[in-house]
Amino acid sequence: MFRQLRSLLIIFLLIFALNAWAEEAASPQEYNTIFFRANNLYREEQYDAAIQEYEKLISAGLRSANIFYNLGNCYLRMGSRGKAILYYERAFRMRPRDADIRLNLDFARTLVEGSAGGYNRRWYNRMFLFLRGFLSSGEMTLLVSILYFMAMISLILSIPFKVQRRLFYYLAAAFLVLFIVVLPSFISSVYESEFQKRAVIMVKETDVRFEPNDDATVHFKIHEGAVIQVTRTQNGWHQIRRSDGRMGWLKGEVFTAI
Amino acid sequence: MKLKHFAVSFILLLTFAYISLAEDISVSASVDRNEITLGEAITLTVHVKGTQSAGAPALPKIEGIQGRYMGPSTRISVIQGQSSVSVDYSYSLLGLKTGEFTIPSLQVKYRDQTYRTEPIKIKVVSGDSQDSKPATTAEQIKRYVQLAVSTKRKTAYLNEGIPLLIQLFIRSGVDIRNIRYPTFPSAGFSVLPFEKPTQRDTIIQGVRFRAINFRATVYPVTCGELTLGPAELNCNLMVTRSQGRSDSRDPFLNRRARYSITVKSDPYIITVKPLPEVGRPESFSGAVGQYSLNVSAKPTVLKVGEPITLTMTVKGQGKIDAVTIPRIADLSQFKVYDPQISVQKQGNAGEKTFEQVLIPRSDSVKAIPEIWFSYFDTEAGRYVSRTKSAIPIQVAPSDETEPLQILEIAEGKAVKREVLGKDIVYIKDEIGSVKHGDGGLYKSKGFLTLQLIPLLGFAGILVYQRRRDRFTTDRQFARQYHAPRRAKKGLTQAERLMESGQPQEFCSTIFKTMQEYLGNRFDLSFASITIEIVDDLRVRGVPEEILEKLNAFFQACDRIRFARSDMDENEMREILELANESIRLMEDAKGS
Numbered sequence: 001m002f003r004q005l006r007s008l009l010i011i012f013l014l015i016f017a018l019n020a021w022a023e024e025a026a027s028p029q030e031y032n033t034i035f036f037r038a039n040n041l042y043r044e045e046q047y048d049a050a051i052q053e054y055e056k057l058i059s060a061g062l063r064s065a066n067i068f069y070n071l072g073n074c075y076l077r078m079g080s081r082g083k084a085i086l087y088y089e090r091a092f093r094m095r096p097r098d099a100d101i102r103l104n105l106d107f108a109r110t111l112v113e114g115s116a117g118g119y120n121r122r123w124y125n126r127m128f129l130f131l132r133g134f135l136s137s138g139e140m141t142l143l144v145s146i147l148y149f150m151a152m153i154s155l156i157l158s159i160p161f162k163v164q165r166r167l168f169y170y171l172a173a174a175f176l177v178l179f180i181v182v183l184p185s186f187i188s189s190v191y192e193s194e195f196q197k198r199a200v201i202m203v204k205e206t207d208v209r210f211e212p213n214d215d216a217t218v219h220f221k222i223h224e225g226a227v228i229q230v231t232r233t234q235n236g237w238h239q240i241r242r243s244d245g246r247m248g249w250l251k252g253e254v255f256t257a258i
Numbered sequence: 259m260k261l262k263h264f265a266v267s268f269i270l271l272l273t274f275a276y277i278s279l280a281e282d283i284s285v286s287a288s289v290d291r292n293e294i295t296l297g298e299a300i301t302l303t304v305h306v307k308g309t310q311s312a313g314a315p316a317l318p319k320i321e322g323i324q325g326r327y328m329g330p331s332t333r334i335s336v337i338q339g340q341s342s343v344s345v346d347y348s349y350s351l352l353g354l355k356t357g358e359f360t361i362p363s364l365q366v367k368y369r370d371q372t373y374r375t376e377p378i379k380i381k382v383v384s385g386d387s388q389d390s391k392p393a394t395t396a397e398q399i400k401r402y403v404q405l406a407v408s409t410k411r412k413t414a415y416l417n418e419g420i421p422l423l424i425q426l427f428i429r430s431g432v433d434i435r436n437i438r439y440p441t442f443p444s445a446g447f448s449v450l451p452f453e454k455p456t457q458r459d460t461i462i463q464g465v466r467f468r469a470i471n472f473r474a475t476v477y478p479v480t481c482g483e484l485t486l487g488p489a490e491l492n493c494n495l496m497v498t499r500s501q502g503r504s505d506s507r508d509p510f511l512n513r514r515a516r517y518s519i520t521v522k523s524d525p526y527i528i529t530v531k532p533l534p535e536v537g538r539p540e541s542f543s544g545a546v547g548q549y550s551l552n553v554s555a556k557p558t559v560l561k562v563g564e565p566i567t568l569t570m571t572v573k574g575q576g577k578i579d580a581v582t583i584p585r586i587a588d589l590s591q592f593k594v595y596d597p598q599i600s601v602q603k604q605g606n607a608g609e610k611t612f613e614q615v616l617i618p619r620s621d622s623v624k625a626i627p628e629i630w631f632s633y634f635d636t637e638a639g640r641y642v643s644r645t646k647s648a649i650p651i652q653v654a655p656s657d658e659t660e661p662l663q664i665l666e667i668a669e670g671k672a673v674k675r676e677v678l679g680k681d682i683v684y685i686k687d688e689i690g691s692v693k694h695g696d697g698g699l700y701k702s703k704g705f706l707t708l709q710l711i712p713l714l715g716f717a718g719i720l721v722y723q724r725r726r727d728r729f730t731t732d733r734q735f736a737r738q739y740h741a742p743r744r745a746k747k748g749l750t751q752a753e754r755l756m757e758s759g760q761p762q763e764f765c766s767t768i769f770k771t772m773q774e775y776l777g778n779r780f781d782l783s784f785a786s787i788t789i790e791i792v793d794d795l796r797v798r799g800v801p802e803e804i805l806e807k808l809n810a811f812f813q814a815c816d817r818i819r820f821a822r823s824d825m826d827e828n829e830m831r832e833i834l835e836l837a838n839e840s841i842r843l844m845e846d847a848k849g850s
Contacts, residue, residue: 031689031692032689035689042685057689061694062692062694063692063693063694063695063696064689064690064691064692065690065691066686066690067689067692070685073682073684076682100683100686103682103683104682104683107680107682108682137698138693138698138699141698141700141705145705145708145709148709149712152712152713153712155716156712156715156716159720159723160719190700193698
């Protein structure tokens, strides 16, 4: 039985390594050089130049929580609250447990007039989607995959090993329960990424109206840095939802998706 | 030794002389009683304080009184470093007839100065009027112990402090113990606690008394005629032998006895006037007496948000508890906190200090406004306002980088609470973990493909295990399953033998192969399979075509095996072909 459990552990580690390989890639030395150059420009308070360097990395297809975070700092120092929050949100999505990212995002939100928006804190969200603010999308995917793998492997092993069948059934059940617990957070994360278009307002202030036309009554005003959810687009108008649930239509491309 | 005595005496003499020279003298006279019976004697004492060298005064002749000089007694006392000397000259006066007599003023000459005593009245009564029973009545107690209430005035204003004096007079020679504080009804008054009692000797109508003084301050709280007292005082009266002759008819003087007595005074009436309405300032809040106002502020050079401690002290005579905080003109430019108050009292006087914290709201504040305190001056009979002019201060703007100081009052003192700065955290120094592209892991084709593996694996192993279980439990199925493969193996071997030109071995092998195949295929024993199997198979429904081939195969094999005739390659090939065809057709028939 020890041999079987050892085999199970080896399989687990292999799966993890395989999946992790899909997540990370080593960055070439030149990317590090550009990053450090950008950091030096930031230290010299040349925020514009630092932003250009960081943007080079983004343009090359790199996605790093640290790049986004540093970009957020640059924009905030320059007074662009909207872009700062945009990049902080992107950094937060990649690494939600980073205390620095949380602090700076919270600080940037305090600078926003009116409702800055944020993640839904209703009780059922806290109860069932508790991993949302703790694991990134990739980490959650990995976790769900690993639990699924372990449950399946336990089931597979229960077939040939009749004597230890009960043990493998219990293991499979345990992994399945964990899988079910994590699944809502994972589905919510995927749903948000694919279907809920979260964005940050980039203009200083804009009107949000009840209907998608210029003569409609203004429902509320929304300010730079506010996080919204775009639910519909129609003839250049976008229906948005604010963090408190209020909805309305705003005109033009005045926001950027997170 | 003589020299030593001389030196000591000389020093003492010098001391006495010094004392005598240093002090001024006083002369007084007293009797131990004012009333005696016929044939009884009283003691007249002339007290000279401050010297012992004044001569005894001459006793003048008094009609009806026989006088006799008894002699002097000297005394030296040192109290709190102060030394004093005195001498008492005693005379015995015998009443020869009844009546009232006056002991005239006696003269004492000292250093060209003549000092006179006050005349003393005495009464000589006949023996029958004396009460022979022991003295216990209040009237007789009053002869030895008296209580009196007095103030310095008969009228006062409302809330004005009135010094009250309650005196307990104890006749000389009478021992009083366990003296308690006097009590008295004080309706309409607010009474402060008694001060520490004092005592002194006094002479009343020629009789020497010891006076114990109880001082307090009362404040009338209503207007009109108010009565203080009568006061009562409880004590124990212990009587010892007097200095004069003992009187067997007076138990107070004959033996030592303890009497628990209550001494009562007469009531005292005071008229209380209300405070006048005319001239009453708006800021007056009830303080009555005489007061002064002192104000200080610290610091006077500060920044916006820093505190100033304003100290206002009201000091003087009057009910200090009734003093309220002085008024400050306009404090709208300050943030104001509740003041801390401290009081020091001493009888009807004292001082009250108010410490107030002020915080200027802006650097435009130039001064702490004017402060004033109003009270009613009872001596002047009018209202008085003490004013302190505005105190200039310099308020500088607060530094830009310095956050607003938030102050709290902890135990009456302003304390600064730490205010933390807010800013963003610094940038990251490392690029950290990096991924390429915007897609999530769940979108990766490789990742999704990887997720199929467990499913496929599970399905595969399930199928495998079932098949394996069937092989174990279903023998016929297992034989049928393995039949074609084994047959193929046998046919391959036979073909090899054919090509190597070994007809006998070829025939044996191919026959055996067919036997095994048919045995496995139809779950029969190998040994029982001969040409007769064809009929058997016919019954099982094997197609005729196959049976013909099988029949031809077995006939050919039997001819070679039993006839021991040789066969050429063509014949072997034909047999091989028959075997292959038969097996193939039977497999096809199984599948369909």
